[in-house]
Amino acid sequence: MELNGKVAVVTGGTRGLGAGLARAFAEAGAQVVVCARRPPETPLKDAEFRAVDVRDPQAVHRLLADLPRLDVLVNNAGGTPYRLLADADAERHVRVIDLNLTAPLTVSLAAYEHLRRSRGSVVMIGSVSGGRPSPGSAAYGAAKAGLESLARSMAVEWAPEVRVNTLVVGLARTDAADAHYGGPAGVAAVSRTVPLGRLAEPSDVGAAAVFLASDAAAYITGASLLVHGGGERPAFLDAATVNKGS
Template sequence: MELDGRVAVVTGGTRGVGAGIARAFERAGATVVICARREPEVPVGGAEFIPLDLRDPDAVETFFDRVAERYGRLDTLVNNAGGTPYRPLADGGPARHARVIELNLTAPLTASLAAHRHLRAARGSIVMIGSVSGVRPSPGSAAYGAAKAGLDSLARSMAVEWAPEIRVNTLVLGMVRTELSPLHYGDEEGVAAVGRTVPLGRLAEPAEIGEAAVFLASPRAAYISGASLLVHGGGERPAFLDAATANKEA
């Protein structure tokens, strides 16, 4: 119970990766508060749910003050809320792409600023949830990839500006198996086929992302700040390898 007595907020913690992170913090002994615009369809462990639109700075400020007042402290903020539909750049106008950037980059900045004084008082930490889309081309989700690249840069700057009171790190995620996986990859066979493209042979589970987030928030990571931890199962096999080895037997 390495986080016993600590308080963690997980944005977008009502399902998928966010719910996996919330449950992992709870298993580690933390008191967990989750927020999203809509209430979870099923309870996420013992986490308290508070509705919140992260695009409303005043509401975000009030939310963090409420959490700190109720529990007496705030130790960790996990900026997990985010996502994007598949949308080629030419198929969406500037306003649609801007909304993707607002959710995936501006909202984490808004939440971090609102949580700053509470985290500073507790000498706490921030965990950003990034993506491999931010470190490689992301066709069909270019605005999302750009936002995640910006999020990683933001975290590194925060780690310098807010040290030594607050540590800031990023988890760079690959593909994760959630209840929404069939929407992206098709049926179970499709999900399995996509998983086989990962060197470790499968998609990550939300609980595994949660354990990595707990590590970064824990005393074990007390000297880790401004870091990007890759949680992608080994990455992606370069496409040229298949062509380069097509005639290797000959």
């Protein structure tokens, strides 16, 4: 799964999953350009940083116009604070949708001509939140569901020149995991709910993204690849009074 000579852009690639994605593409031999609103806290070893807000179409177009070529676009930038629906007005929820759905569309459209010429690919970073209820992050879940749908339609419209796939990422160990899950004990407790017994590492997600961008996946487009360690154990299994060994 080598990407020697390829140019990859990773949005939101300065920390967490994004940094892991950038590292994986660099290790596969790609020239990596990372864009985010703020520079990384520590200098990137194998990637070039560009300050870009992916919600700004003009800034996105300037970034891509400066590139001599583009082979892989990884739409990773996103996220959300914990916020119950009734605790905020619609405008705040729309901002979450803009970042997690509209921005990937904006970047993909700006990258299309580059990718068409190179017969490249787009990797959307989705979430299991897009396929199940997401209390406290409902707008985020809705955006991620829309992102998968967008990717499937994009794959059909842009074939055969450009492949488009989605990584559906589950619970992950990032810089914010301790704070998000309540410290090491919380991380350990959450990890036990995953069939493989641990959270995803950024390298797990990076390896899957490199696969989808490589020639090994040359006949894969419009797909959603689950990177979630087996998913989540159904709550009813623990609540039921029979078949405890199932």
